[in-house]
Amino acid sequence: xxxxxxxxxxxxxxxxxxxxxxxxPISGHNSxxxxxxTMMRGLELLIYFNNNVPIDDSGxxxxxxxAKMPNASFSTLKIQPxxxxxxxxxxxxxxxxxxxxxxxxxxxxxxxxxxVV
Amino acid sequence: SQQGEEDPQxxxxxxxxxxxxxxxxxxxxxxxxWYRQNSGRGLVHLILIRSNExxxxxxxxxxxxxxxxxxxxxxxxxxxxxxxxSYFCAMNSGNTPLVFGKxxxxxxxx
Numbered sequence: 001x002x003x004x005x006x007x008x009x010x011x012x013x014x015x016x017x018x019x020x021x022x023x024x025p026i027s028g029h030n031s032x033x034x035x036x037x038t039m040m041r042g043l044e045l046l047i048y049f050n051n052n053v054p055i056d057d058s059g060x061x062x063x064x065x066x067a068k069m070p071n072a073s074f075s076t077l078k079i080q081p082x083x084x085x086x087x088x089x090x091x092x093x094x095x096x097x098x099x100x101x102x103x104x105x106x107x108x109x110x111x112x113x114x115x116v117v
Numbered sequence: 118s119q120q121g122e123e124d125p126q127x128x129x130x131x132x133x134x135x136x137x138x139x140x141x142x143x144x145x146x147x148x149x150x151w152y153r154q155n156s157g158r159g160l161v162h163l164i165l166i167r168s169n170e171x172x173x174x175x176x177x178x179x180x181x182x183x184x185x186x187x188x189x190x191x192x193x194x195x196x197x198x199x200x201x202x203s204y205f206c207a208m209n210s211g212n213t214p215l216v217f218g219k220x221x222x223x224x225x226x227x
Contacts (some may be wrong), residue, residue, distance in 0.1 A: 003161075031214075033214055033215070036215075042162075042217070042218065042219040042220065043205070043217040043219075043220075045214055045215075045216055045217075053125075055214075056214070086223045091159055091160070093159075093160075093215075095215075104165075105162035105165060106150075106152060106160075106161070106162065106207075106215050108159030108160045108161070109159055110158060110159050111158070111159055
């Protein structure tokens with residue numbers, strides 16, 4: 001398996017533009033997470049899905065952020081409109097369920113470095 | 118879900134020395150995991166220790182867990198320059214997502 005795949009790796013956009021980040025989790029994994037990392041705030045959990053269903057989006061900073069998981073192999077994180085303070089590295093991670101419990105390790109993608117100018 | 122707190126925030130050692138990082142948390146857990154992040158990359162899982170375990174080894178890594186003190190430590194023995202990275206702990210409490218602290222930045226000087 002190629003691991004968790006994120007695209008694009010880098011994105012530079014102008015303030016006000018729509019940004020869409022993409023993630024392909026590891027095949028067979030039931031849970032998907034979106035994180036945002038900045039120097040000031042560290043690694044923040046934005047939203048997570050179990051079996052394609054959003055479970056907790058309390059970490060999504062504002063209504064400008066939305067995430068979808070239309071099927072088990074694809075998820076998007078959209079920012080509309082984007083602002084300079086959204087500049088960060090966005091990570092997607094996935095993990096599987098073993099023995100009925102979510103005890104397993106998470107696998108991270110390489111991240112998307114977003115710069116909003 | 119709860120967030121762990123790593124200590125120290127930064128650590129600088131000479132190659133060959135041991136590095137110890139600590140993690141504290143607040144509520145009961147099923148397991149605790151340690152991750153490493155190299156600059157500009159995603160987090161990579163290092164080791165998982167279950168709540169009924171007290172110590173675990175993996176190569177040069179040694180992890181301890183004290184559930185009575187709600188703390189864990191990660192020891193890297195005979196450190197190498199390639200161990201330079203940030204290290205994070207994360208706790209699993211049932212069906213909850215992994216939440217990470219700010220991490221410990223380790224610098225190993227050759």
